[in-house]
Amino acid sequence: xxxxxxxxxxxxxxxxxxxxxxxSYGSLTLVARKIVTDFAPPLVGxxxxxxxxxxxxxxxxxxxxxxxxxxxxRRGLLMVGLAGLASTFGVSFWFLALNESRVxxxxxxxxxxxxxxxxxxHFFLQxxxxxxxxxxxxxxxxxxxxxxxxxxxxx
Numbered sequence: 001x002x003x004x005x006x007x008x009x010x011x012x013x014x015x016x017x018x019x020x021x022x023x024s025y026g027s028l029t030l031v032a033r034k035i036v037t038d039f040a041p042p043l044v045g046x047x048x049x050x051x052x053x054x055x056x057x058x059x060x061x062x063x064x065x066x067x068x069x070x071x072x073x074r075r076g077l078l079m080v081g082l083a084g085l086a087s088t089f090g091v092s093f094w095f096l097a098l099n100e101s102r103v104x105x106x107x108x109x110x111x112x113x114x115x116x117x118x119x120x121x122h123f124f125l126q127x128x129x130x131x132x133x134x135x136x137x138x139x140x141x142x143x144x145x146x147x148x149x150x151x152x153x154x155x
Contacts, residue, residue, distance in 0.1 A: 028091075029107050033098045042095035049095075050088060108149040114139045 028049075035045040058065075072080075097106045118139045122131040 025110075026107070029094070029098065029103055029110075032095050033103050036095055036099040042099040043092060046088075046092045046095045050091060104149070108146040111146045112143050114142050 032045060032049070035049075036042050039045070040048070094106070094110060097109075118131055118135055121129055
């Protein structure tokens with residue numbers, strides 16, 4: 001009984017975190033567009049965005065980082081580094097895209113990321129997660145919806 005409640009709680013927290021990420025990234029799109037339009041070039045906006053994010057996260061986790069970082073396996077640190085690299089490039093390209101195009105076009109195109117995530121999960125996380133046809137179909141529906149929004153946004 002306790003394990004079921006814990007699993008349900010974790011699932012709920014996962015959904016809430018995903019919604020929080022969607023809200024945050026949706027807000028980032030609007031703020032980034034304002035930055036590149038009125039205040040700074042895209043890469044400058046990216047740099048300061050990442051700097052402030054790093055400082056805020058550093059203040060939130062500094063105690064854990066001091067204790068856990070020296071004991072972390074090298075492979076784990078490599079994965080964290082790759083995640084940071086991917087995030088940096090993702091945010092940089094996002095700012096650059098928003099500098100060159102409209103939010104209503106950029107945001108849906110960025111929304112195609114589920115297909116890439118599904119493909120990478122299938123190839124690299126087979127021991128942790130299983131990709132089903134329902135998942136692939138859902139990803140294709142997302143991309144189809146993105147295409148409709150992008151086409152409609154070009155009028």
